[in-house]
Amino acid sequence: MPTINKAEIEQALDAWVNHLLQHTVPQATGKLAIVGLITHGDVLARRLVHKLAAAGYEAEYGAIDITLYRDDLSLRGIRPALSSSYLPFSPDDMTLVLVDDVCNTGRTARAAMEVIFEYGRPSRVELQCLVDRGERQLPIQPNYAAFTLTAPQNTRVQLRLTDIDGEENITY
Amino acid sequence: MNPRKDLITIDSLSDEDIRTILDSTSAMKEIFTKSVKKVPALKGKSVLTLFYEPSTRTRSSFEVAAHRLSADVTTFTVSTSSVVKGESVHDTIDTLMSMKMDYIIVRHKNSGIPAVIARHCKASVINAGDGAHAHPSQAFLDAFTIREKYGDVAGKRVVIIGDILHSRVARSTSTILRRLGADVAYMGPGPLVPQEQHTGIPRFTDWEQVFRWKPDVIYLLRVQNERMDTPFFPRGDYHQAFGVTEERLRRIDDLNLSIMHPGPVNRGVEICDAAMDYRNCLINNQVENGIAARMSILYHLTPQTQNND
Numbered sequence: 001m002p003t004i005n006k007a008e009i010e011q012a013l014d015a016w017v018n019h020l021l022q023h024t025v026p027q028a029t030g031k032l033a034i035v036g037l038i039t040h041g042d043v044l045a046r047r048l049v050h051k052l053a054a055a056g057y058e059a060e061y062g063a064i065d066i067t068l069y070r071d072d073l074s075l076r077g078i079r080p081a082l083s084s085s086y087l088p089f090s091p092d093d094m095t096l097v098l099v100d101d102v103c104n105t106g107r108t109a110r111a112a113m114e115v116i117f118e119y120g121r122p123s124r125v126e127l128q129c130l131v132d133r134g135e136r137q138l139p140i141q142p143n144y145a146a147f148t149l150t151a152p153q154n155t156r157v158q159l160r161l162t163d164i165d166g167e168e169n170i171t172y
Numbered sequence: 173m174n175p176r177k178d179l180i181t182i183d184s185l186s187d188e189d190i191r192t193i194l195d196s197t198s199a200m201k202e203i204f205t206k207s208v209k210k211v212p213a214l215k216g217k218s219v220l221t222l223f224y225e226p227s228t229r230t231r232s233s234f235e236v237a238a239h240r241l242s243a244d245v246t247t248f249t250v251s252t253s254s255v256v257k258g259e260s261v262h263d264t265i266d267t268l269m270s271m272k273m274d275y276i277i278v279r280h281k282n283s284g285i286p287a288v289i290a291r292h293c294k295a296s297v298i299n300a301g302d303g304a305h306a307h308p309s310q311a312f313l314d315a316f317t318i319r320e321k322y323g324d325v326a327g328k329r330v331v332i333i334g335d336i337l338h339s340r341v342a343r344s345t346s347t348i349l350r351r352l353g354a355d356v357a358y359m360g361p362g363p364l365v366p367q368e369q370h371t372g373i374p375r376f377t378d379w380e381q382v383f384r385w386k387p388d389v390i391y392l393l394r395v396q397n398e399r400m401d402t403p404f405f406p407r408g409d410y411h412q413a414f415g416v417t418e419e420r421l422r423r424i425d426d427l428n429l430s431i432m433h434p435g436p437v438n439r440g441v442e443i444c445d446a447a448m449d450y451r452n453c454l455i456n457n458q459v460e461n462g463i464a465a466r467m468s469i470l471y472h473l474t475p476q477t478q479n480n481d
Contacts, residue, residue, distance in 0.1 A: 065199060067213075068203075068212065068213040073213055076474075077175040078174070078175050078474070079173075079472050079474065081192055081195065082195070082196040082200070082471075083199055084198050084199045084202040085199075090207075118210070119207060120207060
């Protein structure tokens with residue numbers, strides 16, 4: 001099973017921060033916020049915010065839980081547990097970077113945008129992710145992906161992060 | 173939590189179910205801070221409130237909860253319905269099921285009616301109070317309010333004061349609080365407080381015993397007017413004997429205790445005016461948390477009404 005290891009993920013995060021500083025920040029209108037999609041995207045967002053701070057750039061940080069906005073809720077027998085979103089600012093006139101772990105069908109990103117617009121009207125929203133594994137079912141593309149994988153259809157691409165899973169890698 | 177169609181009693185829930193519903197209540201409450209206080213989780217679902225007993229706050233709390241989850245809400249008003257013309261509960265349910273309801277919220281003066289309805293329909297049934305039996309959504313909002321105030325329910329001491337014997341609130345709330353590790357005691361007029369040997373819950377009949385027990389929360393029950401002026405409840409004496417008087421409020425304040433009440437409050441009976449403005453009076457928190465708790469309950473139940481059957 002192909003694996004991307006912890007060191008490679010760390011390297012990718014540094015490249016991601018460079019992209020943010022060189023492309024996203026200069027294009028941002030209003031203040032910039034990094035908003036993680038709970039749970040794994042949120043861990044990535046916090047790491048990006050820390051790395052940006054270490055590089056001298058202070059971005060706002062937020063986290064959103066998209067569970068209540070999923071389009072398949074009524075199809076599921078068990079309702080997923082909920083987490084509290086954390087958006088300590090109004091997104092009005094800000095640039096928001098939505099951070100997801102694995103971008104696949106695009107349905108999560110659609111739900112995330114619906115969440116954001118219920119808090120306010122950002123001037124710009126970007127979708128950035130650690131892994132783009134393709135197989136989109138909606139017309140949504142990430143603005144940035146640290147890894148682009150061409151895994152066979154129905155392959156499960158899984159990110160594990162030390163903070164949540166006790167180990168750190170991407171398997172597919 | 174495991175898939176669950178109905179919520180009839182707290183006893184029917186596992187510890188994990190209770191924790192899951194409480195945890196999701198926090199997430200639901202966070203929705204109230206958004207500019208759009210609504211989520212699409214139950215979009216396209218139909219919720220019916222079926223109240224055979226008068227209720228303002230429980231019914232409107234469930235209705236607000238359902239609206240905030242984007243469900244469509246229908247209110248079935250018994251006093252203007254066929255029920256007063258003699259229609260049986262079963263026939264009413266058949267009629268309502270033909271309307272393809274997904275969730276039915278029931279209050280009835282007889283214990284067990286919500287369970288009967290639940291057995292006969294595919295919709296999720298939530299017991300919003302049946303006789304002196306159970307009122308599980310009240311239990312969740314009470315447990316959540318205590319958890320929010322103190323960080324945890326475990327280890328807290330809650331004394332429930334009033335007509336315990338006829339109170340579904342006392343039954344459900346004491347059950348959930350004890351399941352979560354709180355200590356519960358009862359206090360009230362002697363004939364209306366069950367013996368400890370039957371409940372395992374300490375039984376007091378005056379305030380001095382209550383203060384000696386060192387509670388964290390004083391939970392007052394509503395004095396039900398229909399039971400007033402019976403031999404159990406000499407109205408004029410209730411406030412002096414069992415109510416939070418201004419003098420007792422000063423002691424409660426000194427000891428930094430919280431006051432809770434399921435509402436509606438009878439001022440001058442269970443509670444003096446000043447206590448309503450007391451800094452640790454959690455009654456308004458209970459109302460707000462009631463909406464969040466009921467959203468969480470609606471969200472976690474799964475009706476078997478898929479495929480339009």
